[in-house]
Amino acid sequence: MGEATMGEAGLRARRRRRTHDALSAAAISLFLERGFDDVSVAEIAAAAEVSKPTLFAYFATKEDLVLHRILDHRGEAARVVRARAPGVAPLAAVAAHLLAGLDRREPVTGLNDDPEVLAYHAMVFATPSLLGRLAQHAGQDEQALADALAEAAPQAGELAARLAAAQIIAVQRVLARENWARLRAGEDVTTRHPAAVAATRRAFDALRRALPDYS
Known part of the structure; x- marks a missing residue:
C-alpha cells in the first residue's frame, strides 16, 4: 500500500x-x-x-450508543492477566490495575464525581435494556478472563478458571457500584478514595484465599 x-x-x-x-x-x-x-x-x-x-x-442498537463509552474496558481483566510481569500472580495483577484506576478516578471504578458521570451511571442502572446489554458485555468479559486464567494456570482446569473469572468480575462490579452509590448519596470523592482502596484490598485478599491457583 x-x-x-x-x-x-x-x-x-x-x-x-x-x-x-x-x-x-x-x-x-x-x-x-x-x-x-x-x-x-x-x-x-x-x-x-x-x-x-x-x-x-x-x-447496531440504541443501547450501544450509551455503552460505547465503556467499550475500551471490555476484556480489560483478561488483558491485564496476559500482560502481567513475570512472577506476578493473576489476582495481584488485576488488583493492582483496579487500585491504579481508583487513583486515577476512572469512571469505570465508580470513583468519579463528575456530574455527567454520576448521571450517566444513574441512567444505566435505572434502564433495564441498558442493564441487559451491560450483562451481555460482562458475560463476554467473564469468558475472556476465564480463558486468560486457564492459560495462566492450566493445572487448575477450565472449570476452576470459569468459576474464578465469575467471582473476579462480580467483585469488580460490586465495588464499582458501591463507590458510585456513595458518591451519588453525597460522599466526597477524596473522602471515599481511602475507603474504596481498603474495600478493594479486602475483596482481593478474600479472592486470594478462595482462589489459590491464581494467587
Missing part, C-alpha cells in the same frame, strides 16, 4: 471515529436530558444531522 493510500485510509478512519463519537455524544446528551426510553433513534439521527441508516451503520 502506497504512502498516499495509507494516508487516505488513516483520514477515513479518523473521520469515522469523529462521526462515531459525535453520534454517541448527541445521543447521551438527549438521554440524560429526557431519559433513555423517551428519546427515539430518529430524534438522535436528526440531532446529529445524519440518517437513521447512517446511525445504525455505526451503532
Whole structure:
C-alpha cells in the first residue's frame, strides 16, 4: 500500500471515529436530558444531522450508543492477566490495575464525581435494556478472563478458571457500584478514595484465599 493510500485510509478512519463519537455524544446528551426510553433513534439521527441508516451503520442498537463509552474496558481483566510481569500472580495483577484506576478516578471504578458521570451511571442502572446489554458485555468479559486464567494456570482446569473469572468480575462490579452509590448519596470523592482502596484490598485478599491457583 502506497504512502498516499495509507494516508487516505488513516483520514477515513479518523473521520469515522469523529462521526462515531459525535453520534454517541448527541445521543447521551438527549438521554440524560429526557431519559433513555423517551428519546427515539430518529430524534438522535436528526440531532446529529445524519440518517437513521447512517446511525445504525455505526451503532447496531440504541443501547450501544450509551455503552460505547465503556467499550475500551471490555476484556480489560483478561488483558491485564496476559500482560502481567513475570512472577506476578493473576489476582495481584488485576488488583493492582483496579487500585491504579481508583487513583486515577476512572469512571469505570465508580470513583468519579463528575456530574455527567454520576448521571450517566444513574441512567444505566435505572434502564433495564441498558442493564441487559451491560450483562451481555460482562458475560463476554467473564469468558475472556476465564480463558486468560486457564492459560495462566492450566493445572487448575477450565472449570476452576470459569468459576474464578465469575467471582473476579462480580467483585469488580460490586465495588464499582458501591463507590458510585456513595458518591451519588453525597460522599466526597477524596473522602471515599481511602475507603474504596481498603474495600478493594479486602475483596482481593478474600479472592486470594478462595482462589489459590491464581494467587
